Amino acid sequence: MRRAEQAAIAAGVDEYRLMERAGAAAAEIVWRAGGKRDLLVLCGPGNNGGDGFVAARLLRARGVPVRVAALGESRTECSRTARAAWDGPVEPLATAAPATQIVDALFGTGLTRGLDKDVADRLAALTGQASFSYAIDLPSGVETDSGALLSQVPRFGICIALGALKPAHLLYPAASCFDRLVCADIGVDAPDKVHRLAAPVLSSPVPSAHKYSRGLVAVAGGDMAGASSLASHAAARSGAGMVRHIGLGQPGRGPDALVELKGEAPDQLAALLRDRRLAAVLAGPGLGRDDRARARLEAVLACGRPLVLDADALTLLGDGGDPAVPAGSVLTPHEGEFVRLFGDLPGSKIDRAAEAARRCGAVVIYKGADSVIAAPDGRVAIASGASSWLSTAGTGDVLAGLVAGRLAVTGDPFRAACEALWLHGEAARRAGPAFIADDLIARLPAAIACRL
Ligand SMILES: NC(=O)C1=CN([C@@H]2O[C@H](COP(=O)(O)OP(=O)(O)OC[C@H]3O[C@@H](n4cnc5c(N)ncnc54)[C@H](OP(=O)(O)O)[C@@H]3O)[C@@H](O)[C@H]2O)[C@@H](O)CC1
Numbered sequence: 376m377r378r379a380e381q382a383a384i385a386a387g388v389d390e391y392r393l394m395e396r397a398g399a400a401a402a403e404i405v406w407r408a409g410g411k412r413d414l415l416v417l418c419g420p421g422n423n424g425g426d427g428f429v430a431a432r433l434l435r436a437r438g439v440p441v442r443v444a445a446l447g448e449s450r451t452e453c454s455r456t457a458r459a460a461w462d463g464p465v466e467p468l469a470t471a472a473p474a475t476q477i478v479d480a481l482f483g484t485g486l487t488r489g490l491d492k493d494v495a496d497r498l499a500a501l502t503g504q505a506s507f508s509y510a511i512d513l514p515s516g517v518e519t520d521s522g523a524l525l526s527q528v529p530r531f532g533i534c535i536a537l538g539a540l541k542p543a544h545l546l547y548p549a550a551s552c553f554d555r556l557v558c559a560d561i562g563v564d565a566p567d568k569v570h571r572l573a574a575p576v577l578s579s580p581v582p583s584a585h586k587y588s589r590g591l592v593a594v595a596g597g598d599m600a601g602a603s604s605l606a607s608h609a610a611a612r613s614g615a616g617m618v619r620h621i622g623l624g625q626p627g628r629g630p631d632a633l634v635e636l637k638g639e640a641p642d643q644l645a646a647l648l649r650d651r652r653l654a655a656v657l658a659g660p661g662l663g664r665d666d667r668a669r670a671r672l673e674a675v676l677a678c679g680r681p682l683v684l685d686a687d688a689l690t691l692l693g694d695g696g697d698p699a700v701p702a703g704s705v706l707t708p709h710e711g712e713f714v715r716l717f718g719d720l721p722g723s724k725i726d727r728a729a730e731a732a733r734r735c736g737a738v739v740i741y742k743g744a745d746s747v748i749a750a751p752d753g754r755v756a757i758a759s760g761a762s763s764w765l766s767t768a769g770t771g772d773v774l775a776g777l778v779a780g781r782l783a784v785t786g787d788p789f790r791a792a793c794e795a796l797w798l799h800g801e802a803a804r805r806a807g808p809a810f811i812a813d814d815l816i817a818r819l820p821a822a823i824a825c826r827l
Pocket residue numbers: 380390393394395397419420421422423424425426450451481482483484485486487488489490491511512513537561
């Protein structure tokens with residue numbers, strides 16, 4: 376966004392006009408949400424404060440009783456212009472009385488360190504006392520590029536992102552500092568490879584479809600049959616044509632539609648994976664970590680089919696150096712697995728996921744409350760706001776199976792990862808509270824149906 380703004384200014388767009396648009400966009404959202412309720416706007420020393428002065432002026436012109444409290448002098452040219460155009464009084468922040476509505480225009484993308492404690496306390500107290508609260512661009516105190524909290528940050532009703540979403544709008548803990556997120560157009564496009572995960576557009580099988588053309592999936596199971604069964608069952612409900620579960624010979628635990636094959640010895644497994652019709656092979660859930668598991672993983676890595684690697688497969692791969700995985704694979708590490716695989720990379724979760732994908736040449740789904748999907752070519756999709764009830768055993772196995780299923784359907788690792796993660800979140804939303812991983816699978820057909 377910074378680059379896009381600079382490019383717009385270099386191309387002749389007046390910087391103050393951008394601020395007027397930003398302030399007007401914020402004023403419109405405040406007006407729609409809070410109407411004529413009394414309002415206090417907190418303005419900082421930079422351009423974020425300038426946006427606040429513009430919004431204050433425009434809302435007062437609409438008849439809203441507005442007061443403005445500032446944190447010191449305005450230090451940028453644009454913010455001084457905006458302040459001069461506000462013809463009401465400016466109170467000191469320290470003594471400003473609360474209001475029904477509050478706008479936080481203290482700091483935005485220019486924040487370089489935590490707020491002084493007295494300022495952070497004042498912001499928290501005034502926000503806590505307001506019934507309607509808005510943060511312009513970002514809640515003051517969050518670090519734009521990482522989503523870290525540099526000081527105490529209250530929770531706002533609406534965060535009004537200007538022009539484009541920044542990492543802090545999607546990454547935790549910053550993403551939990553507001554109830555709703557609105558992105559306001561300020562006439563500057565920020566073309567980028569980093570996006571919020573979008574709802575996919577799916578399609579029904581073509582009339583000539585048959586089970587192999589719709590995608591044949593193999594899941595290499597291991598010691599813990601439950602985990603690989605969950606993954607297989609999820610793959611079977613993901614839209615794929617057929618799923619083969621290659622276990623160690625225990626009785627099948629999934630639905631009858633799953634094809635249960637016994638491939639205990641690694642060479643048996645290797646032989647079963649030689650089928651050229653296989654459009655995706657998943658290994659990891661319930662694989663185990665012993666020598667037999669390692670030999671089974673070797674058979675999977677050598678099979679030459681598109682791979683999804685999760686759980687124990689990632690732990691085994693993380694034993695040394697950069698993981699060597701075939702190009703076009705998808706890796707689905709949670710935090711612990713990610714660190715074991717790639718070490719303690721610097722930067723935000725987005726930076727770390729992107730670097731990991733680049734290093735291993737595979738699509739990486741770096742899971743968590745905020746999940747980041749990164750492709751080796753730099754594309755990134757970020758998903759946050761999924762149900763926190765997903766933090767239950769086995770939901771990762773379901774995701775891995777879904778990724779394998781969508782990979783078999785689409786043949787495109789990044790697209791498959793995006794579709795699977797969205798469907799996983801949607802299934803969780805439909806499942807409500809206190810579900811178990813099995814319940815997610817039952818919701819997958821409805822999640823798919825709503826995107827057809
Ligand atoms: N053309 C554009 O770019 C547009 C930008 N727009 C808006 O501008 C925002 C970015 O503006 P910005 O760059 O002026 O930064 P901003 O967040 O207002 O604060 C920086 C100031 O605060 C200071 N400071 C930093 N941390 C501090 C702390 N903890 N405690 C105390 N002081 C601290 C820092 O100075 P320092 O002390 O670090 O030298 C500096 O003076 C962006 O989020 C959007 O709202 C829109 O108008 C659209 C067009």
